[in-house]
Amino acid sequence: MNARRRTSCGALAALLLCVTTMESPRGFALLANKWPNGTVTMQLQLQLGPASGTLIDGATSFNQVAASALSIWNNHSDLVKFAAVQNSTVPRVENDGVNSVFFDSTEFGRRFEGDTLAIATSWYRVSTGAKLEGDVVFNSSKTWNSYRGALRQSNDFNRVALHEFGHILGLDHPDEKGQRVAALMNSEITGLDALTADDIAGGRALYGSGGVTSNISFPPRNEPNDFFNQLIAVYQNQLRAGPVTTYVDPEGIVVWLIEYARYRVGLCDHSTSQTRVFSAIDNTGVYGVCALTPSGTIPFPSRNEGLNFMNALQVKYRDDLRRGAGSSFVDNEGAVVWVLEYLRYRLNACGHGDASTKVFMQIRGQGIQPVCR
Numbered sequence: 273m274n275a276r277r278r279t280s281c282g283a284l285a286a287l288l289l290c291v292t293t294m295e296s297p298r299g300f301a302l303l304a305n306k307w308p309n310g311t312v313t314m315q316l317q318l319q320l321g322p323a324s325g326t327l328i329d330g331a332t333s334f335n336q337v338a339a340s341a342l343s344i345w346n347n348h349s350d351l352v353k354f355a356a357v358q359n360s361t362v363p364r365v366e367n368d369g370v371n372s373v374f375f376d377s378t379e380f381g382r383r384f385e386g387d388t389l390a391i392a393t394s395w396y397r398v399s400t401g402a403k404l405e406g407d408v409v410f411n412s413s414k415t416w417n418s419y420r421g422a423l424r425q426s427n428d429f430n431r432v433a434l435h436e437f438g439h440i441l442g443l444d445h446p447d448e449k450g451q452r453v454a455a456l457m458n459s460e461i462t463g464l465d466a467l468t469a470d471d472i473a474g475g476r477a478l479y480g481s482g483g484v485t486s487n488i489s490f491p492p493r494n495e496p497n498d499f500f501n502q503l504i505a506v507y508q509n510q511l512r513a514g515p516v517t518t519y520v521d522p523e524g525i526v527v528w529l530i531e532y533a534r535y536r537v538g539l540c541d542h543s544t545s546q547t548r549v550f551s552a553i554d555n556t557g558v559y560g561v562c563a564l565t566p567s568g569t570i571p572f573p574s575r576n577e578g579l580n581f582m583n584a585l586q587v588k589y590r591d592d593l594r595r596g597a598g599s600s601f602v603d604n605e606g607a608v609v610w611v612l613e614y615l616r617y618r619l620n621a622c623g624h625g626d627a628s629t630k631v632f633m634q635i636r637g638q639g640i641q642p643v644c645r
């Protein structure tokens with residue numbers, strides 16, 4: 273037989289506290305095998321139901337939490353995408369070419385070692401390292417729930433699922449490979465409840481495409497910066513807006529809104545766009561767009577998604593970059609609406625002066641102006 277089995281996470285034990293260091297080099301670890309490009313279908317059959325019907329985080333089933341964890345990984349993998357089959361009834365056997373995810377008191381008939389919460393298996397062709405199958409068995413003799421934040425008495429299915437699916441993709445434990453990084457892929461479950469930059473970098477190292485080179489030209493940075501400075505003056509002197517708190521400086525607002533818009537115009541969804549912009553902010557990678565922009569009307573994000581991005585950017589600057597509070601006259605909503613509107617005119621053939629004028633006419637209540645093509 274030319275398929276070999278490898279069990280990961282023989283000892284994924286629960287720990288209450290873990291100290292991680294941020295200054296060490298990034299060092300995700302990879303298993304020796306990976307999936308060919310395409311879809312990896314996971315058969316979810318996690319029927320261990322919560323007694324109350326609802327988990328702490330509001331999910332109504334472990335299948336739902338697992339599907340969500342798969343889609344989170346999908347945000348960081350271009351070449352391989354998970355698909356989830358909910359409430360699957362496939363047989364729970366190994367080396368059948370089917371990827372099963374389920375609760376059981378043994379791992380395919382073998383006893384779980386010690387404190388093991390879950391195991392992920394990996395079947396792959398020895399000659400090529402191409403993965404053939406990956407199953408995840410969660411230990412049904414443990415108590416499970418799903419929540420965020422500090423560890424509780426019951427185990428958090430969500431973070432263990434994210435960890436196991438990382439193994440399914442081909443990631444190993446960085447802390448067992450001489451790395452000291454903050455990572456959900458470390459061998460011990462801790463207060464970390466989400467993928468870190470290191471986990472994401474690992475996923476991208478395996479399956480990141482680098483993205484597509486955008487076919488849309490955005491204006492040189494000095495022009496939108498100039499527009500935004502004019503916008504601040506209009507808010508202060510004409511609209512008599514009061515000062516508002518901001519953690520993002522004007523250049524930061526403009527450059528990251530443009531990057532967000534560049535991904536959206538390149539057909540990335542909201543969460544992918546935000547993840548990619550934040551990767552650039554964190555210096556963990558700059559990615560291309562998701563697809564070429566089709567000809568015709570250029571798609572722009574909705575106001576509420578742009579605002580969600582802007583709010584997340586403020587939090588990122590405040591909490592991750594630890595920027596102090598500053599002051600502006602343009603609030604988040606104004607920044608999003610009018611910078612995106614300026615860009616919409618620019619991407620539809622208006623020059624800097626024309627686009628600025630048209631936006632300021634809109635602000636004065638003169639309605640949406642025609643584009644320049």
Ligand SMILES: [Zn+2]
Pocket residue numbers: 280281282284435439445457458459
């Ligand atoms: Zn593990």
